[in-house]
Amino acid sequence: MAEFRADVTTHFAAQPLPGWRRAVLKVGSSLLTGHGGLDPIHAEGLARFVTRARAQGREVVLVSSGAVAAGRGRIGNAGNGIVQRQALAALGQASLMGFWQALFDMPVAQVLLTHDDLRNRRRYLNARTALLELLRLGALPIVNENDTVAVDELKLGDNDNLAAAVASLVDADLLLIATDIGGLYSGHPQRDQAARPIERVDAVTPALLAIAGDAGVLGTGGMRTKLDAAAKAATSGIATALFCGRDAAVVSALGESVLHGTLVTTNGNRISARKQWLRHAPASGVLQVDAGARAALLRGASLLPGGVRTVTGDFHRGDVVDVHADNGELLARGQAQYNAGESVRIAGRHSRDIEAVLGFRYDEAMIHRDDLVLLHRMQTPLETTK
Template structure:
């Protein structure tokens, strides 16, 4: 639904009891490059009002690198390399959390997550349990990527997608993305005077993705495209997403009254089970199993993966790791938690399940990947 002017229409927020609020770096950075509470004050007031109404808010906050950059001398060299950015994240992380604590009456709890925490099932569940306990204790979790030690995440990751994963992790009803743009436009509003606001998106199609521009701020790592990626992830988990301008104080003030101006991305009609959602969206896999056509058909029909259908193993992984499953043509059709290490699967290729114990000297069960630990990407074969 497009507005007929450059102004977004006022809308009612979706019904929610628990929300994840993502705040971009540009909203926390002042004109001097350091942290500023100019925009954070209004967002903190919204969090306080929501908690007073009995709702939960989890905060995913960027800004650590920008906060750290303002603390180093100007003549310290160009701080654009990975190692330099990791150091700046370490320097700025405490300052970013302290900013939020200064604006909120409730205790603030810092939680740093990396993609490894979300890929490893045990660590994923530990993170979930910790966050749910923090909410039970009526604290406000402030989450950021663990930029100081992460390599892949700092180069490729962004807090928009992290916020979507966290929304599923804590069973949120709503993902709120506070940015320095008013919402999604049909084209880049700074470049095209004819760009029109998009008030509501029922589904993120290739046409919607084509509307996304690049990053709008020098202090952030994401742009509109990452926000659409995040909204897509959230929608598949049954979570609606609202994108709004966190620098427009009138818009932020309306949030506490259940209204906003921006873009509403609807949740999909079906909610994936939390386990299946994690399997589908967990970043990165340790290896790949190549299966024959018969195994492909069996997986599409909801079966577990047995050793008899596996014809190849790529990469090295251990028991419990997340692995991709691909057909002989190379197309990834599924992913799941492997019951056996790569070295063991190689010894079982094409063999019957009753032979597992005689081949290995032990058995973790008849299946290489149980169907409950497997998600199939049916759209790949459509």
């Protein structure tokens, strides 16, 4: 779907954007590259939108891909292996920042993140503090994955999901994802003549994911990752707008709070920053629980060791772990009170036996309810153990 060029102003009817004060705008590689390097033809319109939003008293955090493509533009074809792409990312970061700075009067600031930064609570809070301070100073934070060291992220092309995590991190009201097509269609618009635009999504379902397109040539994420990101943002009470960043009229309309694209809505419930962190922090292990523990968790209880059947992964006390039901259903995510080895030893035991088994006891629960967030109502398997 990445090369489809639709007149999106006619395919996607106008609809109002949700009201917002702070937004995260994600821009992918396919909108920034051309002729072997970075090309401002589409970025200029997006920069005008950001500048206009700032003049309206709004704040924007930019999540930008393009470092690898920029590096390739500087030295040519260096190969496409992981090591080569790490080197290209390092070569391209400076060019990418210079590219964006040339389009803005305001100072831009580079912020490189990895999933490890989102997993570790202290680093998560440090990143949040830095981003909010940059906004306070009137700078434009430009976030990218640290591709030079984040091997898994390079392979997965996760900047869409990174943008959702950043939206949660900074308490954004809206996630804007610029794509190279008009939005979500009911089928592949090039192959299916009956394909119609989907202008509103109230829940990201497996059926929607099934019709999502694959990755483009330059970018590494496709429409599926954008829907995954939108579903993650929705769980934090953040709506997502998918729109064509190649269409100047569509981008300009955003400045009037008008969307020609797909709006993924939210139930409006905002959760605490700690719960948001738990939702998006990558898990280091899995605790599989029985039916009794599943029912207790859904009632809001802590996870006691008696209901834990198996323990997988290598995690430390305080690390984030996923909680699965017997059938593999993702139920919850939380911070482990005991490390992996200790958890194996007390799994299936009564809480009163913990001290006898381990020689000490931190807590009667393996995950306390205050350190746990339920995920079972999510429509897609968005959070998986790496």
